[in-house]
Amino acid sequence: MIPKVKIFGGCVVSIIALGAAAVCVSLMFPLFFAEESRSKGILFDFVKWSTSSNVIDNSLQSPDVMVDGGLDSVCEQQLKVYVYEFPRRFNFGILKHTQVDLDLPWPDDEVPPPWAHRSRVEKSHSVEYWLLVDLLEGRRGDKQFIRVRDPKQADLFFVPFFSSLCYDTYGGKRTGLVSEDKAIQEEVVKLVVESPYWKHSGGEDHIIPLHHPNAFSFSRHLLNASIFIVADFGRTVPQVSSLKKDVVAPYYHVVPTYEDDNPDDPFNSRETLLFFQGTIKRKDNGIVRSKLADIIRNETGVHFEDGIKNETGYHQAAEGMRNSKFCLDPAGDTPASCRLFDAIVSHCVPVVLSDKIELPFEADLDYTSFALFYSVEESLEPGWLVSQLRNVSQVQWLQMWNRLKGVSHHFEYQFPSKKNDAVSMIWQQIHRKVPDIKLRIHRKERLKIADWWNW
Known part of the structure; x- marks a missing residue:
């Protein structure tokens, strides 16, 4: 573990010894030129040691440093x-x-x-x-x-x-x-x-x-x-x-959280490429939905339909998201939409089409690690959006899918809170x-x- 010290205010912070690392590397440079094979081994061992769990706290390796064990968890003052x-x-x-x-x-x-x-x-x-x-x-x-x-x-x-x-x-x-x-x-x-x-x-x-x-x-x-x-x-x-x-x-979120999402082949088990089910005719920011409907609803692998606001409709939406690789999140009447959070808890990679959206907890979460963002203008070019999604590799998609499973708990409202x-x-x-x-x-x-x- 990295040594920890107290600073003013009683907060405990981890000190990463970047200076020490620089000194060590500089000392190894003569070895490199004197004995190349040996120096490469030393450098490899040094890098391996410096990135091991024995040296760096696991919390610092997480993209959610501020959430999962970083400054907020160690500098808490109620x-x-x-x-x-x-x-x-x-x-x-x-x-x-x-x-x-x-x-x-x-x-x-x-x-x-x-x-x-x-x-x-x-x-x-x-x-x-x-x-x-x-x-x-x-x-x-x-x-x-x-x-x-x-x-x-x-x-x-x-x-x-x-x-x-x-x-x-x-x-x-x-x-x-x-x-x-x-x-x-x-x-x-x-x-x-x-x-x-x-x-x-x-x-x-x-x-x-x-x-x-x-x-x-x-x-x-x-x-x-x-x-x-x-x-x-x-x-x-x-x-x-x-x-x-x-x-x-x-x-x-209006659809239930996908609790048991552990198939043997997650990528191929989700047969639909892109899913949207919701109110298509909206005003203000939401007019993009009607335009998208004309462009992509007949594309192969795309489900784009009006939603029904009853229990049957919510059940269909939940099943559709769980069976899809990507879930479309165009703006509603305002830039944000519940659909983004339905997609997150369904572990369906969100495709966000909203130019002026602001996102919850963005100081802590890097949304680009589990969602795709495109401008409204480019998404309305015929064939463009679907071709972009087809070009996402299985490896890229699996990385985002795994990330969704790791962050979805941040979007759960419950009592008592956790x-x-x-x-x-x-x-x-x-x-x-x-x-x-x-x-x-x-x-x-x-x-x-x-x-x-x-x-």
Whole structure:
């Protein structure tokens, strides 16, 4: 193992002795010229020794260094998170199966209700639910955070509003010109901005999930200093939401995870070359789907069909993905789509056609190791896309397939959460934003003139 030392802040970091390696190599150069065969053997042994598991920690050999044993796992300092005590009509009450007074917050001595009796489409944006139940259950010592009761101790403040579910439940129901969804948003904004915790920081240390592209659409600009948990940036402007301050979270996949994917011949057992089953006629970014349908749906080895949003349709989609080498992920109405995450948990190599997509956990995961990315323009050239996929060798495909099996657990929402699952990964992304947030807040507290930096 590489020697480890402590540095300021109590973090433990691994020191890779690059300088020592350089010295050793330089010392071997005279040997090389003096006795070529012997020096080659020494150099080979040195390289073999320097890359062996006895010298380099296995975690450093993983593409997921930051996830699977790198800096995040050894420099953990638990976040202190305060949860606003909102009436449950802003969160669990929207699930419609709690009998407790909806004007009271959720009590600490009760297990949060399950996500039940809701559609799979609604569940795809349920990140708000999984984060809140994780916070309420946060008694285990292995979590990235501690839920604190005293807001003065908090690093961050969580706003327990199910904004996506609120839109799905009330957004289409109009009373005159004002929707119930809008009225609820206004209530939430009032509760938050009148809080002394918000006023202290200007909201920069607040976490607000709004995963659905239309979630909090009437009022998000009033809380735009906060950390938003989003699916993408398709229906926001840079003044409201951005990669710098916000966290991109995966959709909850609507097809089940492929648990027993261990065939003798994975490449040839997947008989379909390219699979797509979903809504073909979409608007905005999604118009690419209709164009693709005209170009590739009749190609040999391609399955391209409209999907049906019922249990039969979801079952067909799951079976189709598991029987396909590549799964097409064109943009939906916004750049992101649930289809990417369905493909990942089906271990079907995603083919992403979305020019402005942002991806969850990309600081930790190299998506190019398990997915293919093409521009919309090139993919619409007749015959081009299918020919590209046919040119992917069996060896290349197997590498990506194996990689998918190794990363799919990062996209699982579950309760209780587990290390490096989707909920855990989201907390890691949030955690990284805290130092910059504290810097800005502390500077504001001591400045005597207007801040001169454009943050």
